[in-house]
Amino acid sequence: MNTPLKLLFVDDEPINLMLFKICFGENYHVITAESGAEALKVLAENSDISVVFTDMKMPWMSGVEFARKAKLLYPRISFYILTGYGLSEPIQQAIDDGVLNRCLFKPFDIDEVEQAIADVVNTKISN
Amino acid sequence: MISSKPPYTSIRVSISAAIITAVFFVFLFFYLGVNLREYIYEDSKEIAKEMSRSAAVQTERYFNSALWVAKSIASKAMLIRNLGGDRQEVRDVLVSELHDNKNFLGAWTLWEPNAFDGKDHLYAGKPLHNSMGTLGNGYFYYNDSIQMEIMGQRDYTGSYYVLAKEKRSESILEPYRWTYGNVKKSFYGTSISIPLIDEGEFLGAIGIDIDIDELQTELNKARPYKSGYLSLITSKGNIVSHPDSSFVTQNFFSLISTADSISYATFLQGKELTLETVSEFTGEKVFRFFYPISLGGSEPWSIMVELPISDTTARSNQLIVVALIILLVGLGLIIFLIFNILDRRRYERTILAAMAEIEERGKVAAENARNYKEIFNSTSEAIIVYDPERKVILDVNDIVLFLFGYGTKADVVGQRLRMLSHEQPPFKVDDNEVLMSKALSEEAQIFEWLAQKSNGETFWAEVSLRSATINGHRRILTVVRDISEKKKSAMELEQYRNHLEQLVKERTEELEAANEELTAINDELYDQKTKLQEAMVDLKNTQHQLVQSEKMASLGVLASGIAHEINNPLNFIQGGILGIENYFAKHFPDHKDNVEPLISAIREGIHRSVVVVNSLNHYTRKDNQTKTICDIHSIINNSLIMIQGQIKDTIALKCNYYDGPLNVLCNEAQLHQVFLNILLNSIQAIDQRGDINISTTATAKKVRVVIIDSGKGISPDDLNRITDPFFTTKDPGQGIGLGLSIALSIIRDHKGKIDFESVEGEGTTATITLPLKS
Numbered sequence: 047m048n049t050p051l052k053l054l055f056v057d058d059e060p061i062n063l064m065l066f067k068i069c070f071g072e073n074y075h076v077i078t079a080e081s082g083a084e085a086l087k088v089l090a091e092n093s094d095i096s097v098v099f100t101d102m103k104m105p106w107m108s109g110v111e112f113a114r115k116a117k118l119l120y121p122r123i124s125f126y127i128l129t130g131y132g133l134s135e136p137i138q139q140a141i142d143d144g145v146l147n148r149c150l151f152k153p154f155d156i157d158e159v160e161q162a163i164a165d166v167v168n169t170k171i172s173n
Numbered sequence: 174m175i176s177s178k179p180p181y182t183s184i185r186v187s188i189s190a191a192i193i194t195a196v197f198f199v200f201l202f203f204y205l206g207v208n209l210r211e212y213i214y215e216d217s218k219e220i221a222k223e224m225s226r227s228a229a230v231q232t233e234r235y236f237n238s239a240l241w242v243a244k245s246i247a248s249k250a251m252l253i254r255n256l257g258g259d260r261q262e263v264r265d266v267l268v269s270e271l272h273d274n275k276n277f278l279g280a281w282t283l284w285e286p287n288a289f290d291g292k293d294h295l296y297a298g299k300p301l302h303n304s305m306g307t308l309g310n311g312y313f314y315y316n317d318s319i320q321m322e323i324m325g326q327r328d329y330t331g332s333y334y335v336l337a338k339e340k341r342s343e344s345i346l347e348p349y350r351w352t353y354g355n356v357k358k359s360f361y362g363t364s365i366s367i368p369l370i371d372e373g374e375f376l377g378a379i380g381i382d383i384d385i386d387e388l389q390t391e392l393n394k395a396r397p398y399k400s401g402y403l404s405l406i407t408s409k410g411n412i413v414s415h416p417d418s419s420f421v422t423q424n425f426f427s428l429i430s431t432a433d434s435i436s437y438a439t440f441l442q443g444k445e446l447t448l449e450t451v452s453e454f455t456g457e458k459v460f461r462f463f464y465p466i467s468l469g470g471s472e473p474w475s476i477m478v479e480l481p482i483s484d485t486t487a488r489s490n491q492l493i494v495v496a497l498i499i500l501l502v503g504l505g506l507i508i509f510l511i512f513n514i515l516d517r518r519r520y521e522r523t524i525l526a527a528m529a530e531i532e533e534r535g536k537v538a539a540e541n542a543r544n545y546k547e548i549f550n551s552t553s554e555a556i557i558v559y560d561p562e563r564k565v566i567l568d569v570n571d572i573v574l575f576l577f578g579y580g581t582k583a584d585v586v587g588q589r590l591r592m593l594s595h596e597q598p599p600f601k602v603d604d605n606e607v608l609m610s611k612a613l614s615e616e617a618q619i620f621e622w623l624a625q626k627s628n629g630e631t632f633w634a635e636v637s638l639r640s641a642t643i644n645g646h647r648r649i650l651t652v653v654r655d656i657s658e659k660k661k662s663a664m665e666l667e668q669y670r671n672h673l674e675q676l677v678k679e680r681t682e683e684l685e686a687a688n689e690e691l692t693a694i695n696d697e698l699y700d701q702k703t704k705l706q707e708a709m710v711d712l713k714n715t716q717h718q719l720v721q722s723e724k725m726a727s728l729g730v731l732a733s734g735i736a737h738e739i740n741n742p743l744n745f746i747q748g749g750i751l752g753i754e755n756y757f758a759k760h761f762p763d764h765k766d767n768v769e770p771l772i773s774a775i776r777e778g779i780h781r782s783v784v785v786v787n788s789l790n791h792y793t794r795k796d797n798q799t800k801t802i803c804d805i806h807s808i809i810n811n812s813l814i815m816i817q818g819q820i821k822d823t824i825a826l827k828c829n830y831y832d833g834p835l836n837v838l839c840n841e842a843q844l845h846q847v848f849l850n851i852l853l854n855s856i857q858a859i860d861q862r863g864d865i866n867i868s869t870t871a872t873a874k875k876v877r878v879v880i881i882d883s884g885k886g887i888s889p890d891d892l893n894r895i896t897d898p899f900f901t902t903k904d905p906g907q908g909i910g911l912g913l914s915i916a917l918s919i920i921r922d923h924k925g926k927i928d929f930e931s932v933e934g935e936g937t938t939a940t941i942t943l944p945l946k947s
Contacts (some may be wrong), residue, residue: 062741065752130841131736
């Protein structure tokens, strides 16, 4: 493995951001953002980000809103929702529209997250 | 004609004669009464005088007889003495005389010492003699027998002896009270004593005792009238006898008024006196009458008679009363007579007036007969006089001839009534005899009839039959009126009426039809009302379900909100423990065994929390979730596969499926969840051994899945609550009480029904009904 895969994790809870970093920071290059706006900024600065995990419920901009904006700008990036809620209508719609790959649920299952990342890697390889 | 001559006697004269007669008789009676009164008064006085006179004579005789007896005894005693007789002979004379004169009380003799025979010394102290031995014995009546007493020393000083001795003449004593020697009874009376003198020498005395009570009894026999009485008064004025015994022994002179000098003087002179005075004894007005009694040589006593004047006038008063009664009766009779005469005179006048009236009536009747004929012919109504017995017309007036078209009365009179009738049923005279008989026996009959004229023309007539007595015969007066015009208009009216009736009938039918229609509508409305009521019940049930759903929806919103908020902290824990695990693995691999159980515990905690929170997520509305058509059998089978591991070997599972697929439009995952929940409950309900039977059936529109287990069952109380959220009977960690609540929610989303039946100790039956998708 050469350079670690770059991930962006968006969540309005700093603790979540910290924990995500601790859990996955060892294997991946984890960048975090506290809001959709900040995430968009991060994406603009880091063109090599492959996977984005975003919380759904955030102030000012929801995870889906952010993902839709970002997907338009960066179609090759894979987006995942990591939400404490169930599979809500906007999320389902976003999945159907191809904006989101999948919806993951909090509390995160480390294997599930790993699988999601692996899926992205595999897709890219197959492409 | 009765003559109306006035009576010969005038009523005034009769009455005056009666009154005059009455007055005359009254005065006559009064005159007689008053006059007679005078006579009677004088008469009474004479009677009183006569009676007192007779009483006085009687008394005088009584005393004189006593005097004579005394004198006789004296001369006998002197003879016995002079002949030298025995003392006993004198005593025998006394007894004998007393025996012969029972109206005297006693007889006695007392002699001076030795005056009888000079042998006093011989007799002193001997029987029948006193201590001196003088002759002195008295005999008296006591208890109807003659008793004897011995006279002694004491008697020589008694006035009855002293008076004789001193006066030497016979004397009558003032009344006094004495007792006989050996008898206790005291006597009131007087004594007549006779001196015994021989050659100028006083020898002794003989006496007769008289009982005044006896005398009084004698005198009272001659009592004048009712309240008149006699009284005996001595010369000294002592009252000897008086009906009022309280006056006896009182002195008359002290009683009478001092002014009454006449009485006083007359009395002393022993003369007769009649006077009217107020009695000192009775207080009444009386005739008082004195009559003297001369007793031998002594001063006269008097008999006083008092006779109340009211008594003497009583008879004349009676006469006046009788006169008055006769007067009143007489007057009553006269008044009755007067009234009787007046009454008769009145009656007479009434008869005369009645006779005059009859005469007048006779004239009027003759006049009426003439008038009747006139009216009969000149009235405007046709009148037929009919004989109901012979059944012929007796008479008709001119109008009948005109009305029926006949020339003369002869054409009609004597004919049958039917010649005036149409004589077609029902207007046949012979068929309507009953009208005639009713008119005769009851009242006038009025009816309509079809009459016929002489030319055969008919017309409507109003006929009136009335019973009448003409010249003493029973007749029917038949009055006929032509009512053709009236009849015609009546018929027109009848037509109008019929027309109206028809109209009314038609309208009524229309109304009835309308009414029937209304009734039908009403019934329909009633049905609708019933349906509405049923719908109302349905609505209420639905409303209840809706409220329940809304409750669930609210709960869902709340639950998913909470879920998210819990998921974040859970995320912290999950991340944290992952970090810790990695940290230990990296830096303290030796401690892995020690830390691992702790981490597992935390992970279990997170897992359970996640299960709860995820379950809550199911309440969130998922209206737009995609539904696909699935065979219910495949869902059941899948569910069974998923719980395979939990089905114990001791549980016998039987499936009895409908032959063929049963498609439903559903969210596959959710239906899986429903069956998983129910089946898991069944498995958990079976303790050790048991059956679970699953059967599917279908109707035209519905699919029914019945799951029966033979588990421990659910109590009735719990059965109602098994679909409530968080209701559970399981141990902690085995279930959170949302399974069936979610199942209900899901089935309702699918427009289905879920029912649970259970018998505690026998098992539970779950019935799921879903719409069939054909």
